[in-house]
Structure formats: C-alpha cells, structure tokens
Amino acid sequence: MGERVGKIALSILIIVASAISYFLFAIIKNEGGVRNLLDRISQDNKVETVKASGMNNLVVQLKENVLLDAPIVKQFPELPRGCEVTSLAMLLQYKGIDIGKMELAERVIKNTTPLKKENGTIYWGNPNDGYIGDMYSYSNPGYGVYHKPIKKLAEEFLPGQIIDLTGRNFEELKTYLSLEIPVWVIINTTYQPLSENAFETWKTPSGEVKITYKEHSVLITGYDNKYIYFNDPITGIKNLAKPKDPFIEAWKQMGSQAISLLPDANTIEGSK
Template sequence: MIHTKLIDVPLISQLPELPRGCEVTSLAMLLSHAGLHVEKERLAEEIIKVPFEENGLRGHPNDGFVGDMYSFETPGLGTFHSPIASLAQHYLGNQVVDLTGCAWERIEECIDKGTPVWVIVTSRYRFLEDEFWETWETAHGKLSITYKEHAVVLTGYDHDTVYFNDPLDNIKNRPVNKNDFIAGWKQFGHQAIIYQKA
C-alpha cells in the first residue's frame, strides 16, 4: 500500500535550549498534535533523571534521562521509552500507549489512522555497526549503548520512504529510506509511543 498522506504534526526544535533533548522535544510535538501545548523546557524539567554514573554503575535510560540534557560540557546520553511514556501519561492519562516491542506493521497501522508515532532510532537513520556501540554496566546489568541515539515523530510512509519531524535538524516531514530507518529502529528494541484520541 502506497501511503503518502502526511500527518500534520507541529515541528519543534530542541535547539538551542536542549542539545540532548530530542526525546522530550519529540514528546512536545506529540502532545501538541493532541492539542496540549507543553513547552519542551517544562518536559525537560519534569522527566525523571538519573546520574550518568554512580557507584561505578552507569545510569539506565529506561530509569530516566541519563546525565546532562542541557550541555555537552558534562556527560549525558538520553532516555528510552519508559520515562517518556510515564511523562506522557501525566498529560494524557490512559490515552498513551507504549507500543515498544511491536512489529513495524503496527507503526504503519497507526499512521494510517492519522496517529503520529514517537520512536527511538539511530541518529544516522540506519543500522549502526558494532564500532558505534559500547557495553555499560548498569544497576540492571549489562546494556549495549550508542551515543548515536535519536528520537523523532513519524508522520508518514510510503513504499520506500518514512517521513518524520526531526527536532535536531528542525526538518518537518523529513524523508529517509524506509528499510534503513526500520533497521536503525530495531537496534533500539522497537521503541514506540502513541496516544489514542479520546
């Protein structure tokens, strides 16, 4: 099925205020589409945060935002789906659905219904080779991690392409090769969050 009707999601840039804030900025876009205009800076304040390193263990991105979101001068990484879903539920309650682990087909079903999708993908929008990854010791055990992590909001797709709002490069409906994008998305464990219209 060729699908080129793009969902109109307001574009919000993470820069200059949030150099590492792609996840909360993408959430701000999702909330804005839902009719809730919440400043990205407010979401940055409200997201659960964990230290970059404590007692010899690195922070885990599913426990909260790891390290410093505001500056590259100090260590920081990002956050995964769980803290973002929790923060989204603060505003939208049980309308929020964490689809993490789902098949790509489920993502396309959401887009078909006019539902934008918050996702985590590699920052190169493709599969990343081993050289870009390292292993962290966390409170939950070993975690394979890369600093080339990015969050975007999917707004459309067709046979060969996905389209998304990119908070870092500030591009609305950015087109990228679909197979490459899916490969990068899968490397982060199929992370995806939507909201269902009330």
C-alpha cells in the same frame, strides 16, 4: 393469554439486549477496549474486518501513503541532548496539549547514578529508568532516555491515552499513522543500521545496557513505499524523508521503541 406472554417475553428480550449493547459499547470505549481492538488489526496491508464488541464491524486498511501535519519543535539551542522530550512535545502538541520542551525536560524522570570507569568498564545509569546525564549542555557527560520514562511523562498529560508500541512490528506503527496519529520512536542519527563498534555496554544498578551515542528520537509523521517521514528535532525539519527499509532496521536495532496515542471514539468511527 399465549399472545400476551409472547409480547411480555419479547419486551424483556429487547430490554436485555439493549442493556448488553450499552455495556459492551462502554467497554470498547475505554483504553483496554481500544487497545484490544487495535491489537487485532492486520499486520499486513490487507483489509481485515475486525469484529468489535458493541460496535458494527470495523474495517481498517493500512493506507498506501500517509503524511501528517504535526507541529515541529527544534531541540537546539536549549536542549542539545533533549531530542526525546522535544519529540514528545511535538506528539502532545499534535493532540492539543499546550506544553513545551523545557517543561518536559524539567519533569522527565532523571537517573542520578554517577558515571564511573574502572579497568575499561563503564558504570552508569540505565536510560530505561530515567534520563542519563546532562541534557542542557555538552560540557558535562550525558546520554538520553528511553521509552519507559517518556511514556510515564506523557501519561501525566494524557492519562489512559498513551500506548506503548515497543517491540511491535512496524506495520502496527503504520496502523496508527493510518489513523492519523504520529508515533514517537527511538532511532539513531544516521537513520540506518549502525556497525557493532558504534555500541558499548554499561553496567547499571538494573543490569547491563547496550548503548550508542548516536541515539536519537524523532516523531514519525508518515510513510509511503519508499520513505519514512518524520519531524526531526535536531534539524528542525518537518516531514523529513529517509529511505524506509534502513530506517526500520535502525529502529529495530534500537529495540523497536515506540509510543503513541490511543485513538478516540471519533477516530475509530471515521476508520470504518
């Protein structure tokens, strides 16, 4: 009798353990599970073992150098102020989404707050709320758009697969690049920190915003110990190299804005 009870108990234990493992694996496969996993990846260049629920221990190491083969799209001549949607087109095309810069330009949220200047104060829209001004021509006033509307637009094509990395340490961006995922960022056209006189402050319906007309967006495709590599929509140059430290400081100066793609299960499996 005792032996029979033991076998029954063991069978029940195996069934329960299998059910728990399946449940935890389902959790880690969804967006939140992947996001929490990546949030725990090391912020330096050391190897760290990350214990992921429902999976074997995952070891992720930042690569010493990365250079990805992402599609290059040039914003000119159609979109002289369309660097943000052009860089997004490159990111989506890298994922296999058949979408062009012109459709993204049409679909991105627009901020229609009119431009007004009074006593030296500029009143206009907030690029965090939508695209400001004319994207298609320099004949009319225009500026650009920041990461929030771009993330929302990206999610129309890849729902649940876009992550906002704004405000993170640049080392976390390198984590995504090490997983062979490019990163969309806001930078400036000099790729180095700007002086204060390159900025101005606007009053907008959603509060003051500090901007520079040198604002730019690129798709980061790699790095090494000296350079950051990126696809530049202005020049149409693929994997353009700029010195690493000034680039990172300029990115921080623009608010450390970045979005990327959540890795799929195969990417995570391959990084073990």
